[in-house]
Amino acid sequence: MSLQEWAKNEVEIACKRESPDRKEGEFDYGCACYESALKAFESLCEDGHSGMSIGFTKQILNRLIDGKPLTPIEDTEEMWKRSWTDEKGKHYQCSRMSSLFKTVTPNGEIKYSDINRCYCVNRNHPNYGYHNGFIGSIYDAMYPITMPYAPADKPDKIVCDELLTDPKNGDYDTKAIIYIEKPDGKKVKINRYFKESEESFKEISWLEYQIRRYKDWRRRKWLGNDEERHS
Template identity: 60%
Template sequence: MSLLEWGKKEVEIASKRERENNPEDKWDYGVACYESALKAFESLLEDGHSGMSIAITKSILNRLIEGKSLTHIEDTEDVWNKCYRGNGDNKTTYQCKRMSSLFKDVYDDGKVVYKDINRYYCINKNDPNISWHNGFIGNIYNEMFPLTMPYMPSNKADLIVCDELLTDPKNGDFDTIAVLYIQRAHGERVEVNRYFKEGDTSFIEISKDEYEERAAMDKERRKQTETQ
């Protein structure tokens, strides 16, 4: 059996299972994805790729799908679009034409800060299956690991492990944040252990002792909710 015939057979089996396990109005989406992947696989084989060349092509395709540049990005005027002029924060923000997740803040005093919002993501230490982005935590991350030019985004994002507490239900989903550590894409673990509570306009840094007091309040609130 040729590699193409093998691929067709695998897609046939997967599509059949998709039809059997989903309602009629739902399985067509999954089947369409399998068929699209088969087209890409067939195209690679038609181009004569195998072994190392198909692995290289796959890595290139993955970066294109993820919106990551294939070569280093230089800070030249032609790669930026002006997004907006900040109100009261004395800066102008630009978005990169080559990579939509990359931004540049140019402050009136000449300072320049680059941010790639896909360079990191956050998870809760108690629920690692749910990830999110947080601008406040992102600023802490960017201060620790400033992005410089020329820039070549990594294939993997850094992971920021956090904890969120809610001491008062009127504050919404959470009112306390702990930034515990950062798992770098290359394997290094960087301890942070900084703690914050909600203030009038932003989060305010607090001591570990105060954080632990608020953690006890959160635990008590959860107990009361469970008994209601």
């Protein structure tokens, strides 16, 4: 059995399991994905790729699927498209990578931000990722982007905690950045704490954060919705 025949057989088995009652010619989303993957695999085989070159091609394809450039990005004039201005300066979006932005501040300082190079999770709900502009700005200050820029294959995970000491403040009024987990599993301790202020969030001490944790615990206990929090 050739490699292509083996792959075709695997897709047929998967499709039967995905949609056992599927009639010939009938559309099924899951089966369509399997069949699309088979077409791509057959194309690679027809190009005469070996196991090693298929692996290399897979890495290239994965970066294209993820919207990541194949070569480093340079800060040249043609690299930036859309632009707009606000009180923080003039902002540009990269023409090769839509998640990459450049800001020129009023004093001439240049800053870069890639909104996809990190994401946040709540340490009590680690399966749900989200983006937060405030935390992203702290991350950018810790790990500033320099040119030429070649984004990593996978983003960093920022593990946070959110507290609510007063229900009138909405969903949360206190944030903690506990640590950053790199794609290789390495953890970088941060342990910085912030409370909501009139403009944004203001950094606070570990002691004040613990006091606010207690207030959050009291509020949740009173509501009968207490959940365990690990220090």
